[in-house]
Amino acid sequence: xxxxxxxxxxxxxxxxxxxxxxxxxxxxxxxxxxxxxxxxxxxxxxxxxxxxxxxxxxxxxxxxxxxxxxxxxxxxxxxxxxxxxxxxxxxxxxxxxxxxxxxxxxxxxxxxxxxxxxxxxxxxxxxxxxxxxxxxxxxxxxxxxxxxxxxxxxxxxxxxxxxxxxxxxxxxxxxxxxxxxxxxxxxxxxxxxxxxxxxxxxxxxxxxxxxxxxxxxxxxxxxxxxxxxxxxxxxxxxxxxxxxxxxxxxxxxx
Ligand code: KIV
Ligand code: NA
Numbered sequence: 001x002x003x004x005x006x007x008x009x010x011x012x013x014x015x016x017x018x019x020x021x022x023x024x025x026x027x028x029x030x031x032x033x034x035x036x037x038x039x040x041x042x043x044x045x046x047x048x049x050x051x052x053x054x055x056x057x058x059x060x061x062x063x064x065x066x067x068x069x070x071x072x073x074x075x076x077x078x079x080x081x082x083x084x085x086x087x088x089x090x091x092x093x094x095x096x097x098x099x100x101x102x103x104x105x106x107x108x109x110x111x112x113x114x115x116x117x118x119x120x121x122x123x124x125x126x127x128x129x130x131x132x133x134x135x136x137x138x139x140x141x142x143x144x145x146x147x148x149x150x151x152x153x154x155x156x157x158x159x160x161x162x163x164x165x166x167x168x169x170x171x172x173x174x175x176x177x178x179x180x181x182x183x184x185x186x187x188x189x190x191x192x193x194x195x196x197x198x199x200x201x202x203x204x205x206x207x208x209x210x211x212x213x214x215x216x217x218x219x220x221x222x223x224x225x226x227x228x229x230x231x232x233x234x235x236x237x238x239x240x241x242x243x244x245x246x247x248x249x250x251x252x253x254x
Contacts, residue, residue: 073107116166
């Protein structure tokens with residue numbers, strides 16, 4: 001299937017089975033997730049924190065994203081691979097199209113960018129170039145420094161309607177889905193009801209959106225130094241790794 005066909009299939013899931021989405025940044029993880037039937041593999045710019053050791057996503061570059069998108073794409077057979085456009089890579093429509101094309105050449109089926117009304121023109125330019133776009137509203141990590149932290153969004157009726165207006169502008173411009181991050185459950189549920197494309201939630205409460213996305217290291221317990229309050233780990237890989245390495249060290253040194 002082409003990227004456009006995959007994106008259309010995701011759009012149809014508005015009225016189907018909820019979307020199971022995970023981030024992936026490397027070949028073996030992406031291959032396991034694809035084989036496990038994950039719908040959407042997100043090469044998120046959370047890469048900056050959970051793989052590259054930066055304090056936030058504002059350090060991530062196109063070169064980082066291209067390198068990891070290519071690794072994920074080499075592993076993937078069925079899922080739609082969505083790559084984040086990193087900070088400062090989509091400042092004009094022309095720049096947005098050029099960088100989206102580079103991510104597609106690296107193997108992405110689609111791209112994601114953060115923001116609403118002010119990004120609509122860029123979303124339109126990218127979709128008109130034949131590249132599917134996923135939106136991202138609510139908490140926007142690329143703006144964490146301006147915002148002074150990771151805060152809950154959509155708490156007042158004014159904030160909720162601002163997100164709704166942003167979402168409508170993105171849909172009008174052609175997005176096939178919208179990630180909602182740290183939007184309070186009531187608002188996430190309302191947006192999900194109002195919007196014609198699937199919403200994919202993180203930190204929005206369970207069962208408020210048309211799908212969920214989790215950062216793979218949060219699911220696997222492989223990045224124990226920072227775990228967001230909404231994470232629901234299904235494994236404790238960090239402990240397993242420590243135990244295996246200590247066993248190895250004892251064996252070698254004995
Ligand atoms: O970069 C990322 O992992 C993301 C998800 C949290 C949606 O954008
Ligand atoms: Na991201």
